[in-house]
Amino acid sequence: MMAQLLNGLQYGLLLFLVSSGLTLIFGVMGIINLAHGSLFMIGAYVAFLVSKATGTLWLALPVGVLGGAALGALLEWTLFRHFAKREHLDQVMLTFALILLAEELRWVVAGSDFHSVPIPAILDFSVPVTSGFSYSAYRFAVIAICLVLALALFWWIERTRFGAVVRASAENPEMVDVLGLDARRVHLVVFAAGTALAVVAGVLAAPLTSVYPGMGDSLLIISFVVVVIGGLGSISGAFWAALLIGLVDTFGKAYGPSFQGTGALGTLLAALSGSSVYLLMIAVLLWRPTGLFGQRP
Amino acid sequence: MSPPLIDVRDLHVYYGASHVLRGLSLHVAPGETVGLMGRNGMGKSTLIRTIMGLVRPRAGEINVDGRPMTGRPTFEIARRGIAYVPEGRGVLASLTVLENLEIAARPGLDGARAWDLPRVLELFPRLGQRRDNRGNQLSGGEQQMLAIARALLTNPRLLILDEATEGLAPLIRDEIWRTIRLVREAGIATLVVDKTVHEVTAVADRVVVLVKGEMAFEGPPEALTADPDLMHRHLGV
Ligand SMILES: Nc1ncnc2c1ncn2[C@@H]1O[C@H](COP(=O)(O)OP(=O)(O)O)[C@@H](O)[C@H]1O
Ligand SMILES: [Mg+2]
Numbered sequence: 001m002m003a004q005l006l007n008g009l010q011y012g013l014l015l016f017l018v019s020s021g022l023t024l025i026f027g028v029m030g031i032i033n034l035a036h037g038s039l040f041m042i043g044a045y046v047a048f049l050v051s052k053a054t055g056t057l058w059l060a061l062p063v064g065v066l067g068g069a070a071l072g073a074l075l076e077w078t079l080f081r082h083f084a085k086r087e088h089l090d091q092v093m094l095t096f097a098l099i100l101l102a103e104e105l106r107w108v109v110a111g112s113d114f115h116s117v118p119i120p121a122i123l124d125f126s127v128p129v130t131s132g133f134s135y136s137a138y139r140f141a142v143i144a145i146c147l148v149l150a151l152a153l154f155w156w157i158e159r160t161r162f163g164a165v166v167r168a169s170a171e172n173p174e175m176v177d178v179l180g181l182d183a184r185r186v187h188l189v190v191f192a193a194g195t196a197l198a199v200v201a202g203v204l205a206a207p208l209t210s211v212y213p214g215m216g217d218s219l220l221i222i223s224f225v226v227v228v229i230g231g232l233g234s235i236s237g238a239f240w241a242a243l244l245i246g247l248v249d250t251f252g253k254a255y256g257p258s259f260q261g262t263g264a265l266g267t268l269l270a271a272l273s274g275s276s277v278y279l280l281m282i283a284v285l286l287w288r289p290t291g292l293f294g295q296r297p
Numbered sequence: 298m299s300p301p302l303i304d305v306r307d308l309h310v311y312y313g314a315s316h317v318l319r320g321l322s323l324h325v326a327p328g329e330t331v332g333l334m335g336r337n338g339m340g341k342s343t344l345i346r347t348i349m350g351l352v353r354p355r356a357g358e359i360n361v362d363g364r365p366m367t368g369r370p371t372f373e374i375a376r377r378g379i380a381y382v383p384e385g386r387g388v389l390a391s392l393t394v395l396e397n398l399e400i401a402a403r404p405g406l407d408g409a410r411a412w413d414l415p416r417v418l419e420l421f422p423r424l425g426q427r428r429d430n431r432g433n434q435l436s437g438g439e440q441q442m443l444a445i446a447r448a449l450l451t452n453p454r455l456l457i458l459d460e461a462t463e464g465l466a467p468l469i470r471d472e473i474w475r476t477i478r479l480v481r482e483a484g485i486a487t488l489v490v491d492k493t494v495h496e497v498t499a500v501a502d503r504v505v506v507l508v509k510g511e512m513a514f515e516g517p518p519e520a521l522t523a524d525p526d527l528m529h530r531h532l533g534v
Contacts, residue, residue: 164392164396164400167389167391168389168392171391171392172387174351174371176400177372177375178375178387179372179401180372180376180403181372
């Protein structure tokens, strides 16, 4: 029970790192980046390659942060800014093409096998929590790193002048131009930050999930659920929705199957438990069509 | 003689098939107060939005300080020292009053910060009391004050106000007009769009009346007020 709670929290926080970038980029640029899951995959493969080359995961973190930010800036500068005013279909084509490109790149660099990534030696132990229960130190570290990143992101968006410009760009881009602020710079920085967050999430997740082809796809879909439940463009919405989804998904998968064989209702519950997050999304949208933290129209 | 601050020549603007500005020309000299009038739908807002680069003209040119700016992005035009308070005010609802002000603050083209936070808060003490409120928690009058204060913090050479007093209580309107006079005395050029004829004619150096995207009158305010027929036909007073 305690383990599921911590697993759900840790999964939810990783989801937040991915979905916060997705929701920020959508809020500011109006683009839904389907390749956002591929950025997560790239992070995981960076972890795999770096730890294979150096014997430890640690170097992958700075590489992920800096490389992710550089990659994001490059993508925004060369591609995304030219698509911000194009039709949605063009944007879908662009971001879908990037998914294929990332998979191709992954195949060339690392092939199509599953690879495991070792947990860093100094965190490869269990922390006793209560007398009868202990929990992975690495997972605790992931929770801590994610919380620090989430706090830094909140502070940046909610408390700094640049963050105020980011919120202004999401709300009324025309007014930002009228005030003489260069929206292109805002887009570049937001895209770079969003990319870096997704890549870092991939690095952190690699030892927990192994790395494998298409590993970003399912995460992308869950991240969309998070963004929609939280309210498009809302950072705090994404945070609470990610935690909610992390817990619901973890508990659903852990306890859902145990209803099997307890009558018709039990069988139904067991069958639905794998889809608990989608049921949650439908419920939230029926209750609040713009998401938990979305602007009322 | 220095070139006009803005000089718009032979502007043609279309929305789809409708021809909204028909060969319109307008200039504003440094420090000059120009009143822009005309009934609803005559093209006043469109003219301003075209100057700001928010609407693309099909033909014509826009010069700022004698330099061609047609087709340049809006933020570059704003950076030439042109501040625009749109109809509806453009207050950012998700930002606090203070944030609305802070993101706009910058030195003017001459490098000076004649208008800084203490000065605009002195001008509009209400804003100081509401500094931590979000934009969407303000009354209409407070929003208008915030929009003007924010525009002044960019240390502009030209302040464009589109229907700044519309829908406000009389006391607040008076405060806005007082502010416009103060801005004028500070040597900032203003382009004021408003329907209150007696106020516009009292403050403006020159008045322009638009009818269906064309200039129906241009001259000193006295020449307009001396012509009741013109006032009646084009302004409905
Ligand atoms: N975005 C738009 N799309 C289509 N037509 C518009 C748009 N904005 C204004 N118009 C039309 O253009 C004309 C001029 O409008 P506007 O410039 O707002 O006039 P004013 O500010 O003098 O009231 C009006 O007929 C109006 O209906
Ligand atoms: Mg108008």
